[in-house]
Amino acid sequence: MANTTTSIPRFLLPQTGLLWRRFPVHNATSSGSILIRYASSTAPPPPKGKPIVLEKPARFNPPSHGSRLPKKQLPRHYGGELTFEETQAQRKKDYPGLPPPPDTWAHWFWNSRAFHLTITMGTLTGLALFTFVQNFKHTSPFADMVPRPSDFLYHPITSVRTVVEIVRLSEARNTAIVMEKRKRRVDDVDKRNEYRKAHGIDTNSSFFGTWGARKDGDETEGKAGEGNGVANEAVAEATEVRGTTPNPVIPVGEHADAMGGVGPRKKFLGIF
Structure with missing residues (x-):
């Protein structure tokens, strides 16, 4: 038996019926309305019970990209590690504007306490002797008996003995003056x-x-x-x-x- 039903093309059917209308889709931006999503921004609290414990690893596995470098002091130059001779030569090199390196004459000159103590005490001793000699020449009546500087060079022992006797005479005179007072x-x-x-x-x-x-x-x-x-x-x-x-x-x-x-x-x- 032959099928007597025929299909009518859609464009031939009427387009004004409610059956053929599409569902309206409203755009939020075009209509001016704001979509609000009611959702929590915080994670839900964990369930009450035992804390989560990670499994202990069998061995220490360092991270592939750690925050610290594997070596604390990397070489500050290019070309590999320096040899022992190059390191010693670099330590003795004098750089401008920096203190002299150790084991050098300049380092000993600036950091030797014995050397600076000798210079200081020698200077103070020289000033004291100069002051004593000048005071003796201006106050003692026996100053004309002091030997000349050339006599100390050619006859040092005799000149020193003469100076000692002159000092004794001067001290005896001062003692007599004090006793008289x-x-x-x-x-x-x-x-x-x-x-x-x-x-x-x-x-x-x-x-x-x-x-x-x-x-x-x-x-x-x-x-x-x-x-x-x-x-x-x-x-x-x-x-x-x-x-x-x-x-x-x-x-x-x-x-x-x-x-x-x-x-x-x-x-x-x-x-x-």
Whole structure:
């Protein structure tokens, strides 16, 4: 039996029916609407239980691209490793603007403590000797007896002995001057004690207390007669000079004239 059904081409059918309309597809950008995807940006928490533990490897497997290089100090030159002779020659090479390398004369000159100590002490010793010689020439009366520099070259032993004797003479002279000054000070203290006795001043009173006021009792009693005679002479001379007053008040700075001294008395430390 033959098929009586025939197919009608689509373009011959009507196009206005709802059956033949396509489903409308809306574009988000064209319509102005924004698509919102409700999804979490964080990973979900792991389930409660045992932590994940990786399996221990059988041996250490270094990473193929580690953060550190396999060698800490790579050669800073090209052409392979340097030999021992080349390394030693490079250590002794002097580069401009850098300290000298070790095991060289320049390194010893700048870093030797003994060498710099010798230079420093030698300079200080030379300055001290020069100062001593110049001071001796300007202060000692025996400076003209010092040998000439040429005598030290031709006769060193004799010249050194002469210098030693000259220094001894100078020290003896200085010692005699100091002893004379001390004797004058002691005599000045005796005269002040006699002056206090002659004018009835308490011999125990002094600016420094009992020091310098009077001596021990034995020495005072032994020199009582001599002190009275000198005191009477001092009173008589003071009476003739100052007037007819039996006990004139003589200034402290001028009592040396009344005691038979020459000129005003030297004050102790320039004050007393």
